Amino acid sequence: MQPRGQLRSAPRPGPARPFAPPRALLPLLLLLLALRGAAATLKDPGTVDAPEPPSPGMLQQAARAALHFFNFRAGSPSALRVLDKVQEVGWQVDPTRGYQVNLVFSTQAYHLQDRERRLGRCSAQVLFKNQKPGPAVTVRCAPLPEKHMLREDRLLFKQLKQLKGALNVSSIPDDYGNIDPSLRPMWDLAVLGSSYVMWERTTQFLYYYPLRISSVKQWKTSDHAIDFDYIILLHEFPTQEIIPCHIHLIWYPGKWLKVSYHCEDMQTPEASSGTEEGSAVAPTDFSNF
């Protein structure tokens, strides 16, 4: 991954063409190349099938994937973020690896009533691997009030431990979009688990949002973890399909988030995240953007 502002490798369009500029022109050529490199992107317009800059749709894809991944890695149901605005910073195509988008985006709190005036800001590099889902994501977000998040999560953990009748839950939210306040922590936790699934399934063309918990299969709480087994309905774009995904997660604030899942349209056996340490990603300096 090359640092921003420097020369990026232009994609090679097939067999290499021999190119030997006259010696006198070399310094001029180098100067021109350096100047082009100072611009945000570098493409070769002379090629027949030159790759194109990311479309607005692709940018949104990249931002969504990055945010799902961030939400999962943060491992905090109280700190779930949603996308606000997206801006491309650079892009790069490597036929062997895939299409990489560099971007910055702003975020808001997940629930409307929690939305502060100050937006969160993130920068990310997202590599859509050729024909494969689960883009490689590097993402940093700020501001991250880690202590605050942990406090909120611990409160949420307590509320969840006291929850009665979790197994009787049939639909969150109900048909009118209502979520009982006592069940909202369960919804947040379910969305957190689904973030992993949605990130893993995202490609350049397919993306997801969580719609509803349709049933709770298992609910076990202890002092050490919440063990939550549920079916969540994901809305898939652009097919418009509703995909039921059976997710099993184990969570403890600030420590554990383990997610395994099986979606109803999957051919392959269960995918699992292994044990991830839930930790907030360190903030970064945004003065360059």
Place this chain on the structure above:
Amino acid sequence: MSTVPPGVVQGISPVEAMLAVGLLHEDEGRGVGVITFFRLSQLSRHHEGGDCKGTRLWRSSQKAVPRDNLCRSLAQHRKQVVDKTGSPWKSLETYSYNKYHPMEEIYQWMSQISEKHAEVVTQHFLGMTYEMRPMYYLKISQPSNNPKKIIWMDCGIHAREWIAPAFCQWFVKEILQNYTDNPRISRYLRNLDFYVLPVLNIDGYIYTWTTDRLWRKSRSSYNNGTCFGSDLNRNFNVSWCSKYCASQNCEDLTFCGTGPVSEPETKAVSSFVESKKEDILCFLTIHSYGQFILTPYGYTKNKPSNHEELIQVGQKAANALKAKHGTNYRVGSSADILYATSGSSRDWARDIGIPFSYTFELRDNGTYGFILPEVQVQPTCEEAMEAVLSILDDIYAKYWLSNTAGKVTSTTVLLSLLWLFTSLL
């Protein structure tokens, strides 16, 4: 007139089914005889008066009943139904525009609205759904001698997008509450008629209330009843069913139907809109979710001739929307900012010559999706209203203000030339 079998109308009580009535009437001057089946509770004064004359009526017991007797008993039954139920919401005064309403309530609301505001609102029959339900639109029109242009709005082409029909009702309410004393709105009605179809995919909408909240398509039956529904917004006759833009497989949620305009709902809308296309200036189709104002096209990345203008007007509308509650809506062509689609009503409308054609995708953008909390109905409708009013302002200015300005300008130029000429003599 041929014998008509009893209408099959699902989702009504057995008692009401027995009182289903078939009315044969002329369809909006197209000279077609249509049998419409109503539950008696749906009949409004319009139908009683107009349709009882010169029509043959059947009860579902298939016994022809003398005309006058049946009309009287229809009126009686309707009164009984209203009196018996007597729930508070049955009155227009207590109708809540902040909630989602089932189809029965929306039918009731339409007839009550057209009764209460009979001086400007009339309810019109558009066609029948697959499951034999009547499709109605409301026409809001201030009587006058000058010819009018038309603004068309439809909601709920996709069944699960409940916020859309809620917005159509909100829009009608706002126009009717404000047209007498709000100059911005009253001037529209001098030159414009509003045609509002609150629920386009009625069968699907009812299905989301009775069976599956996340149903999207219509409820037509295929493959011997093993597969249901077309995506009505892939069924219009514009680049129909092109690859990657729609599906040819009935199992899929973007199934384009068995042919362009194969579905009765699509046929009803497109025949009518086609017949009025010379007068329609604006075609708005309301969906959720995503927070977009989308311009043509979805079936190609090429742009219509007035693309710049559509974007400009759309962006101004999005700004007006954002000013209300801070919500961000993105503006652009479907193919550019969303994904490729073929056979959409908006693209079709543009291609038959309707200049301002937009798809609105209302709140939200992924938090709740289709299942938008009821508490957000009001703010969503308020902000979307600002966007629509902004578009109407621009249309009004373009067609009725710039003409005047144009005349002034050309007169000024002419006078200046005359003065110049005379001063040179």
